[in-house]
Each structure stands twice: as C-alpha cells, then as structure tokens.
Amino acid sequence: MEAKMLIRNFLIAGALLATTASAAFAQTVVLQPEERTVVREYIIKQPPAPVVLPDDFNLAVGTVVPDSVMVSPLDAPGLEKRYDYMVVDGHDVLVDPETREIVEILN
Known part of the structure; x- marks a missing residue:
C-alpha cells in the first residue's frame, strides 16, 4: 500500500513539474x-x-545579448509591448529592452 501511495505522489509531483515548466x-x-x-x-x-x-x-530565444552589441528600439505602431531589435544573418531578432534577452527570431 505504501509503495502505491509513493508512486502516486511521485506521479502527481511529476505532473505538477511538467505543468509549471509548460x-x-x-x-x-x-x-x-x-x-x-x-x-x-x-x-x-x-x-x-x-x-x-x-x-x-x-543566436537563440533566451540568450542575453551582450551590452557591447548595439540594438535599436523598435517603435513600430500597433505593438502592445516595446522591443529592441537587431538583424543577424537576415534574421530579425526581437530583444527585451529591460533584460536584453532574445524573445523572438523572425524569418
């Protein structure tokens, strides 16, 4: 009986962890x-x-852009949130201006 409860608790903990990660x-x-x-x-x-x-x-989402790299403010109309941007090898890269973290790569 204890083994079943232990397995059940393990599965519940795993499900909660997966939900949090998602x-x-x-x-x-x-x-x-x-x-x-x-x-x-x-x-x-x-x-x-x-x-x-x-x-x-x-160059990946989640990577922090070093301070030595120049990014430009993205003042495009109609966006809810403010971003900075740069273009790298033909890819438009959106950067969070507060954290300098890459949040999206377009193209």
Missing part, C-alpha cells in the same frame, strides 16, 4: 501575423546598424 515556456513571445508584418515593414524602413556578435554567441 507555463514557463508558454511565456515566449508570439507575434500575431499582422504584428509580424508590421515589424518586418518597420525594420525594412528603419534598418539597424550592423551588429558584431562574439564568436561564441548563440
């Missing part, structure tokens, strides 16, 4: 198609300065 991943930025269009058009009209990334830089 909630954390669900917080990633997802732009609506209209917002993506607005962002792309803005970046085409307002191309940022070229960026030089460190050789070991990992």
Whole structure:
C-alpha cells in the first residue's frame, strides 16, 4: 500500500513539474501575423546598424545579448509591448529592452 501511495505522489509531483515548466515556456513571445508584418515593414524602413556578435554567441530565444552589441528600439505602431531589435544573418531578432534577452527570431 505504501509503495502505491509513493508512486502516486511521485506521479502527481511529476505532473505538477511538467505543468509549471509548460507555463514557463508558454511565456515566449508570439507575434500575431499582422504584428509580424508590421515589424518586418518597420525594420525594412528603419534598418539597424550592423551588429558584431562574439564568436561564441548563440543566436537563440533566451540568450542575453551582450551590452557591447548595439540594438535599436523598435517603435513600430500597433505593438502592445516595446522591443529592441537587431538583424543577424537576415534574421530579425526581437530583444527585451529591460533584460536584453532574445524573445523572438523572425524569418
């Protein structure tokens, strides 16, 4: 009987952990198609300065952009949240201006 309760508690704890982890991943930025269009058009009209990334830089959501890398404010109309941006190898990269964390990579 104790073994069954122990297994049950283990399964419940695992389910809670999975739910919590899923909630954390669900917080990633997802732009609506209209917002993506607005962002792309803005970046085409307002191309940022070229960026030089460190050789070991990992271009991925969640990576923090070093202070030495220039990002530009994204003042595109119609966005709820403010972002900074840069273009890296043809990819439009949205950066959280407060944390400098990459929140979305477009293209």
